[in-house]
Amino acid sequence: MNTSNFVLRGSVCYSAGAESLLVMDDGFLVCEDGVSKGCFPRPPAEYKNFPLVDYSGKLVVPGLTDLHMHAPQYSFRALAMDMELLEWLNTHTFPEEAKYEDLEYAEKAYSILVKDLKEGPNTRALLFATIHVPAAMLLAGMMEESGLVSFVGKVNMDRNSPACLCEKSAGASLAATREWLKLSLGKSWKNTAPILTPRFIPSCSDELMKGLSVIQKEFGLPLHSHLSENRKECAWVRELCPETSGYGNAYERYDLAGGSVPTVMAHCVWSDDGEIKMLAERGVYAAHCPQSNTNLSSGIAPARRFLDAGMRVGLGSDVAGGAHVSIFRAMTDAIQVSKLRQALVSPDEKALTFEEAFYLGTAGGGSFFAAAGAAVHKGGQKGPGPAGSFESGFDFDALVIDDSGLASPSPLSVRDRLERAVYLSDNRNIIAKYVRGNLIHSLPREQTRTKPPQKAPGR
Numbered sequence: 001m002n003t004s005n006f007v008l009r010g011s012v013c014y015s016a017g018a019e020s021l022l023v024m025d026d027g028f029l030v031c032e033d034g035v036s037k038g039c040f041p042r043p044p045a046e047y048k049n050f051p052l053v054d055y056s057g058k059l060v061v062p063g064l065t066d067l068h069m070h071a072p073q074y075s076f077r078a079l080a081m082d083m084e085l086l087e088w089l090n091t092h093t094f095p096e097e098a099k100y101e102d103l104e105y106a107e108k109a110y111s112i113l114v115k116d117l118k119e120g121p122n123t124r125a126l127l128f129a130t131i132h133v134p135a136a137m138l139l140a141g142m143m144e145e146s147g148l149v150s151f152v153g154k155v156n157m158d159r160n161s162p163a164c165l166c167e168k169s170a171g172a173s174l175a176a177t178r179e180w181l182k183l184s185l186g187k188s189w190k191n192t193a194p195i196l197t198p199r200f201i202p203s204c205s206d207e208l209m210k211g212l213s214v215i216q217k218e219f220g221l222p223l224h225s226h227l228s229e230n231r232k233e234c235a236w237v238r239e240l241c242p243e244t245s246g247y248g249n250a251y252e253r254y255d256l257a258g259g260s261v262p263t264v265m266a267h268c269v270w271s272d273d274g275e276i277k278m279l280a281e282r283g284v285y286a287a288h289c290p291q292s293n294t295n296l297s298s299g300i301a302p303a304r305r306f307l308d309a310g311m312r313v314g315l316g317s318d319v320a321g322g323a324h325v326s327i328f329r330a331m332t333d334a335i336q337v338s339k340l341r342q343a344l345v346s347p348d349e350k351a352l353t354f355e356e357a358f359y360l361g362t363a364g365g366g367s368f369f370a371a372a373g374a375a376v377h378k379g380g381q382k383g384p385g386p387a388g389s390f391e392s393g394f395d396f397d398a399l400v401i402d403d404s405g406l407a408s409p410s411p412l413s414v415r416d417r418l419e420r421a422v423y424l425s426d427n428r429n430i431i432a433k434y435v436r437g438n439l440i441h442s443l444p445r446e447q448t449r450t451k452p453p454q455k456a457p458g459r
């Protein structure tokens with residue numbers, strides 16, 4: 001089915017705020033033109049002409065947003081997981097990313113990624129590509145084709161990088177960025193848009209950052225980068241930028257730290273109170289990437305302090321720092337590391353609840369698309385709106401999960417079924433996936449454990 005007007009019935013769960021999970025055991029979601037009109041206990045008379053898609057008894061949740069991922073690194077996920085950040089970048093990441101100069105390799109690698117993304121629980125992603133314009137365009141085209149929503153960034157790096165993955169000069173990097181923007185903005189993509197991605201301060205010269213700031217203002221582009229991830233990296237930034245008051249300030253001095261344009265900074269593990277306050281005031285999103293922070297010995301990000309400071313926060317896989325691309329897995333990891341932080345580092349920082357982690361992976365990160373979509377999809381096509389909730393006005397991104405294979409000796413509440421489905425995240429249980437009202441993936445009926453009738457009797 002590819003129409004975007006319908007009523008979908010199931011056991012519906014979604015966040016109504018960071019601490020509140022709404023559950024409707026037998027709910028009716030209305031999708032009109034790809035946008036949610038809300039969740040109702042009975043099919044509203046107003047929409048009686050909409051077809052009913054009946055998933056009674058199945059869990060129905062909003063699609064997930066991966067706020068930080070490196071598309072070219074999917075090819076070596078779950079390898080070299082015994083190193084720290086800077087060593088891992090130099091020995092594995094940069095040599096792998098250099099391969100994307102070869103479009104044939106890029107096509108092979110990105111095909112694997114996009115197929116897996118389509119079948120998993122994430123409906124939206126912010127993706128780093130590589131420095132290569134053709135491969136970044138290829139990735140963006142494949143993402144558009146998939147029906148998923150994404151921002152794709154051609155990476156900028158002109159210093160402290162190996163010759164195989166270093167742009168010749170700031171001028172060359174800026175010229176390539178303009179060429180890529182011209183190509184990207186010339187496409188009539190519905191779900192895909194460009195985002196600026198200077199890799200991080202150590203790999204971008206002063207001249208490059210100044211030039212990117214000019215480009216950002218000229219095109220009104222959102223920005224995606226790394227901040228305060230790992231102690232050795234932070235020490236390096238202090239050496240490189242002795243005149244700044246901190247890592248965040250190193251972006252701020254180029255006016256590349258939020259403010260008027262939607263911005264995501266990955267990690268913020270070592271952001272102090274001053275940096276957190278600055279990020280909160282400037283509306284910058286932190287992409288909290290707990291699995292990567294563990295794998296690369298970066299630390300435990302102060303997620304509780306982010307929330308208490310009123311900062312915008314979502315979850316990221318940071319593949320391949322993180323080995324798992326599923327944001328269900330990131331929810332689990334976020335809870336686990338927050339418990340360790342409370343137990344071992346900072347007893348005053350209360351661990352995250354399941355409700356909070358679920359919020360971060362859905363509406364927390366999904367809200368980024370409200371402002372950022374409007375910024376890039378000007379005029380012409382209607383760009384993506386906010387995702388991650390079924391409240392009226394959110395884009396209709398939804399997952400239907402058949403958890404009937406997770407046997408239990410006594411019945412569980414819908415809320416507990418959800419928690420278990422998240423912790424035991426298994427893509428094979430996702431029997432249908434909608435993005436902006438379009439069904440982009442479903443399991444063939446014979447593979448689902450129970451066979452939901454597609455239409456209710458009498459409708």
Ligand code: GUN
Binds near residue numbers: 200
């Ligand atoms: N900092 C700069 N580049 C990277 C990267 O590719 N992954 C992670 N985790 N951190 C980075």
Ligand code: FE
Binds near residue numbers: 068266
């Ligand atoms: Fe990263």
